[in-house]
Amino acid sequence: MGCIRIIPRIDIKGPNLVKGVHLEGLRVLGKPEEFARYYYENGADELIYMDVVASLYDRNSLHDIISRTAKEIFIPLTVGGGIRSTTDIKSVLRAGADKVSINTAAVKNPQLIKDAVKMFGSSTIIVSIEAIKQADGTYLAFMDNGREHTGLEVVKWAKKIEELGVGEIMITSVDNEGTGCGYDIELIKMITDEVSLSVVANGGPGQLKDIKEVVLKGNVNAVSIASMLHYNYLNLNKSIIESESEGNKEFLKSGNSFSKIQSATILEIKNYMTEYNINCRI
């Protein structure tokens, strides 16, 4: 098995990095580019920027953040959130992104994905599945940041995505996202058992062992991590909190600890994985 990629995920609202729980309830944590630079200099294998508001307005702010990042950070950057057309894809790539992650638009119009793969190459297009576990134990895919039903059962949908020719799938457990409970291994394994695409696990790690588990049991190729890394960065940089001028600052200043979420550096994560014979780029 190749190197497992550790991918910090930076959720963006306007000019700020935010962090949510279950993909909502956003809190401002700081400036995306600063986090991106720190992670780049400290072993990140790729970066993900997710525009969590993804409205039709104020895409300029996101494009500016992408451009600034692309000028100085020389690892692959994936951008997702609100990408609806090949025009959107083109403008995000021109701004400096290397890959795009698409969810809602893929469900509404799979032909878009086919066209995008043809125009931009399979390795440029990632389809993201946001899954919520139902009362009967099945997992259904959701759109619009976990808010809207698609009615699609995740494994069937994953197989369809594979037929569209994309390079990778990202699987998010909406139930676990932001909670620190761990990735949803059952969800991930049911998909990786059936598709042979590269898979990125997203949503939920709180401890080092959660990351190890999803790699060993879930058979993924990459892990997307937000809270564990961001809280570590914030602990190192308490002065950032003082300089902010927007958003929900009381939360930051209160110094609330997230008892379930262990803060960690990328190097700590990679060293831990290496102890379990998981190949990492160190």
Next chain:
Amino acid sequence: MRNKIKKIAIIDYGMGNLFSVQHACQHNGLTAFLSSEKEQILNSDAIILPGVGAFGDAMTNLIKLDLIGPITDFIQMNKPLMGICLGMQLLFTESEEFGIHKGLNVLPGYIQKFQQPKLQEKKIKIPQIGWNKIIRPKNREWQNTPFSEIQDEEYMYFIHSLYAVPENNNSILSLTDYDGISYCSSILEKNIFAVQFHPEKSAKDGIQIIKNFAQTYNLS
């Protein structure tokens, strides 16, 4: 006496993350610009041939834009060329991606898909997406090449489904292993340097390779 500033043309044939390559050059203090103009290309001091996407589409675009002549003429002039990813593959004779397609045939050899190994139970994931090691072949030195300050078995970022099989083994500058398949991940043949990975996405070591390319050929 002021030295002329050396110019690097990045061939723009509509495919590939050209701006990333340009940023990486600029980060190293190099003057690099995008071009699909014959005269501009022939007059530059070096060219970079990037590429992301399908071989057949790339050749179609190069033909449509009338770029094959300028690229091959440039190489004949003994000026340096750096190929990246699909740009490396295009230099060879032909590729089997989505049918048989002719390449620029500047280097003899062909482009082949990663095959699923017959004996293994688990399928290998294609395309290869991610970091992998470049390995110095035993008969090759990296001093005085664009890999001069790079450690053997350094990680670079790969994203590809096919790889080059050069006819001339001596042109192989590095090998890489993907799930048991050992393949050529870079070549160096006189004024032609080409890499299967993306140096502009391979963090500090990747940026260093671009810097070394410039230094090896006196472009900085």
